[in-house]
Amino acid sequence: MTGPKPAFKASTDTEDRTRDRVLSAVLQHGPVSAAELGDLLNVTPAAVRRHLDALTQAGVVEVKRVATSGTGAGRPARRYVLTSRGQSTIGDDYLDIARSALARLASLGGPEAVEEFARERFGEMERRYAPLMEAAGPDVAARSRALAEALTADGFVASAASVQGRAPLPAHLASVQLCQGHCPVQQLAAEFPEFCESETAVFSRLLGVDVRRLSTLARGGHVCTTHIPTGRVSVPTPALRAAHHQSDETIDTERP
Numbered sequence: 001m002t003g004p005k006p007a008f009k010a011s012t013d014t015e016d017r018t019r020d021r022v023l024s025a026v027l028q029h030g031p032v033s034a035a036e037l038g039d040l041l042n043v044t045p046a047a048v049r050r051h052l053d054a055l056t057q058a059g060v061v062e063v064k065r066v067a068t069s070g071t072g073a074g075r076p077a078r079r080y081v082l083t084s085r086g087q088s089t090i091g092d093d094y095l096d097i098a099r100s101a102l103a104r105l106a107s108l109g110g111p112e113a114v115e116e117f118a119r120e121r122f123g124e125m126e127r128r129y130a131p132l133m134e135a136a137g138p139d140v141a142a143r144s145r146a147l148a149e150a151l152t153a154d155g156f157v158a159s160a161a162s163v164q165g166r167a168p169l170p171a172h173l174a175s176v177q178l179c180q181g182h183c184p185v186q187q188l189a190a191e192f193p194e195f196c197e198s199e200t201a202v203f204s205r206l207l208g209v210d211v212r213r214l215s216t217l218a219r220g221g222h223v224c225t226t227h228i229p230t231g232r233v234s235v236p237t238p239a240l241r242a243a244h245h246q247s248d249e250t251i252d253t254e255r256p
Contacts, residue, residue, distance in 0.1 A: 018047065019054065021041055022041065022043075025041055026082055026086075027082055027157055027182055028157050031064050031081045032080055032081075033077060033078060034048045034049050034052055037052075037080070059083060059086075060083055063079070064081050082222070098185075099188060102117070102188065118192070122195075122199050122202045125199075125202060129147065129206055130206065132150050138208075139230075140176070140207055140230040141160075141162065141174075141176055143208070144160040144176040144207060147160070148160040151180060155184060156181075157180065157181035158178060158180045159179050159181075160176050160178050160179075161179070162174070162176055163176065174229070174231045175229050176228045177227060177228070178211075178225070179223045180217075180223060182217075183216075186217045187218075189218035190218040190219070193218070196213065196216050196218055196224075200213050207228060209228065209229055210229070212227045213225070213226055213227075214226065
């Protein structure tokens with residue numbers, strides 16, 4: 001015989017759901033303050049801090065002290081980000097098998113074999129993203145936003161934000177920071193940096209400009225951050241055109 005669940009059980013379920021929402025919001029928006037989380041989730045500040053305290057004690061969230069512009073010599077603001085353990089909870093069941101496979105590949109074929117594997121993996125991403133870059137047009141900022149949307153669809157939780165200086169920047173110094181809050185291969189990339197290097201090269205080709213990695217999750221950053229100069233029109237490279245062409249060929253061969 002079944003009946004209504006006890007009140008305390010319903011309360012626990014609600015707490016768990018809210019805590020999961022807080023964790024997801026930290027992943028997507030971190031580094032983020034407790035007040036910002038409250039606004040995003042429509043949760044009271046007291047409730048947000050209670051869940052953040054629990055997630056911090058569990059080791060999946062940590063506090064970063066971030067200096068904010070215009071605050072003078074005051075104390076840095078508290079911002080919350082996921083820890084490496086928190087990133088792992090998103091889904092790294094494959095990790096031990098993948099690590100062993102890559103180590104075996106390196107032992108048999110040397111570092112070049114791992115580099116080639118990484119290029120092939122991100123080459124598939126490049127072929128899928130190339131038409132999206134073409135559709136975004138020649139503007140680098142627009143292409144950056146399109147890239148962030150594509151990465152988010154693939155689970156990288158990405159955003160593209162214009163960098164604002166203290167004074168108006170010359171046009172040729174304008175830039176965008178592309179941030180990725182989650183990396184499905186973070187722990188692998190910590191051991192095999194070829195993954196980060198190949199991904200960065202793909203971003204550069206897709207955007208048509210030289211980009212620079214400022215931080216990575218694999219090296220202990222709270223997000224992967226890529227600096228993208230936007231002060232000139234992007235010119236699709238031969239590699240990008242080839243990727244687009246190869247993507248079309250792949251689609252044609254898959255048609256019945």
